[in-house]
Amino acid sequence: MVTRIVRDVAQQAAQRAARGAVKKATRAARGVLGLAGERMSKVDTAWLRMDSDHNLMMILGVWTLRPGIAYEALCHRVEERLMKYPRFRQHVVEDAAGASWVDTPDLDVRQLVVREKLPRSRKGGAQAALQARVGELAMQPLDRRLPLWRIHLVEGYDGGSALIVRIHHCIADGIALISVALSLVDGGAPPPQRKPREAQGPEDWIADALLKPFTGLAVKALDAAGDGAARSLHLLGDPHAGLEGSVELARLAWQVLSDAGSLLLMPDDSKTLLKGQPSGRKRVAWCEPLPLDEVKAVGKALNCSINDVLLSCVSGAIGQYLLGQGDDPAGKEIRAMVPVNLRPMDQAWKLGNHFGLVPLVLPIGLDNPVERVYEVRRRMNELKGSTQPLLAFAVLTVAGLLVKPAQDAILGLFSDKTTAVMTNVPGPRDTLRLLGATLEQCMFWVPQSGNIGLGVSILSYGGHVQFGVITDAALCPQPQKIIDAFAPEFAKLSWLTLMLPWGEE
Structure with a gap:
């Protein structure tokens, strides 16, 4: 018994020494190559x-x-x-x-x-x-x-x-x-000062990339995951949660397994003109901003969130575009990967990537705007409490360890079953100025990975909502036609909302 314990301790010590030697050798090699950083x-x-x-x-x-x-x-x-x-x-x-x-x-x-x-x-x-x-x-x-x-x-x-x-x-x-x-605009400020971090060893990145998102502050940033998931994930940082915590951890374990299965077994998207082999030539379009107060009013009348309303209009615009191209969207739906923030906003200045991805299926085949907005609301509610953003973050972390062919194979899990990448970000409420000039319009697009050929961006700024699209020319040579359908889709939903009976349950 004592011999085995001594042997185990010796082996652990040897392993620690080997890891230390590797770290020292890596630092030395980096110094010789001039890669200090x-x-x-x-x-x-x-x-x-x-x-x-x-x-x-x-x-x-x-x-x-x-x-x-x-x-x-x-x-x-x-x-x-x-x-x-x-x-x-x-x-x-x-x-x-x-x-x-x-x-x-x-x-x-x-x-x-x-x-x-x-x-x-x-x-x-x-x-x-x-x-x-x-x-x-x-x-x-x-x-x-x-x-x-x-x-x-x-x-x-x-x-x-x-x-x-x-x-x-x-x-x-x-x-x-x-x-x-925002640090560039008039009145902005440079970032806070911080001490440079030491180079990360193999065990450091595991702690940073896989464990920290499950603790304290980062959990609170999971707005889209809902309170239930946040409470459950917080238990991972509290080993003394007791019996109730054990029950919650068991529920969380089941949730993780279920979400992992959902990610791995995602069905293929409906076949549309927007899905295929990209050419590498890009087209960009955007519309005139919509008043945010009008979007809020429609959402309040329908008991839906602003996101529900906007995503419903996006779905309708894509459906109308496909219909105009002779690709009937009836009965079809497409999947969009939506980034979810995984860190506190007051830490954003530290840069790096700290977000997960959640797959949202857009009901492009529903023609009735009211029916469509309620279907979007239902699907968004189903995503609350999901651990899929954290699982997707873990997948990206593991992919970063691998050689490019293996990384491409892993990330193909997302791109092959996805038609679009879509972001919906709240920007500044007030109108900004840069070098004395008024910042009138503000737009941005995140990249599409793999074979994804459609990017959709929704950004609120200065009391308005800006909608933009970036497409691959081989899959959608005229993205302005999608853009041109966005405002009419919102107008239809707004008009139907006004037609609803008021003052009744």
Whole structure:
């Protein structure tokens, strides 16, 4: 007995010594190669490696400003605010073990903030020209010798200026980047100072990427998961929860198994014109903003959330587009992957990717707007309490450990059964200004991975809701037709809401 204990202790000590030796050797090798810097998390590494010939992992943003702003003033503001974040001064260096963030020598802000003018468009005016340029830049790779972001100042756009922002997803997710972008506006501030972290070892990233999302603050950020899931997940951080906790943990274990099965056994999407092999040529479109108060009023009258109303209109717009292309949506539905934030908003400035994904099936085949909004509400309610966002985050983390072919195979689980990636993000309530100019419109799109060819973005800003679409040209060459159906779908729902009997149960 004593001999076995001694042997086990000796083996554990040898294992710890071996791990320490590997860490020291890795640090030494990195020093020789000049790779001093911070290790990239495994989740961020997965996003770095996810670029393909038909989908680049860039988050795209467009701001329209009036009056125009000066190039030198913009460069100064970016250097003063944005480049205070280390990630925006660093480029990426890959090695056998993953990737690192390394300070870029002799970096000049003018390498990253570029100025351009749009060609005169004979059809569609300035907005059509801007949309065409955004589509081109969506498939223009970023130079990996420099930090993985660019800001394009479009001068003389429609009596003002436009900014096209491209940021690689490995830097941060959309929620974090909105927080970062707000540091640029008048009255914004650079990020808080923090001590640089030590390089992560193999056991460190497991704790950071797989365990921390189940504890305390990150659980509270799971707004879409509902209170029940939050209470259950909190138990993982409390080993002394008692009998009641044991029951809840058992329920949670069953929930995790059930959600894992649902992810693995997702049925294929309905076949539509929007599903197929992308070409790598992008098209972008957006609509005039809708008043947010009107959306709230419709939701209140129907006892639905703002999200229910907007997602119903998206479903209707996609259905009407397909019908117009001769692809009858009756009886069909498509799956959209929706990002879910997994961290407190006050930590967004730390960047990185801390979000999960939840699959939402859109009822594009329901023609009746009221029936459709209630069906969306029902499906959204079913997702409350789900642990699927955390499971998806874990899948991304594991994918970041693997070589690219194995990573592609794992991520194919999501892309092969999905038609769209859809984001719905609340932006600033008040109208913002940049360098004295009014920020009139604000849009962004997250990338589509694998063979997904449709991205849908809903962003509220300044009391309005902005709806935008990015598509692959081979699957949807005219995304403006989807956009043009969005406002009429909301109008139909609003009109039918007014026709409902008032004052009755």
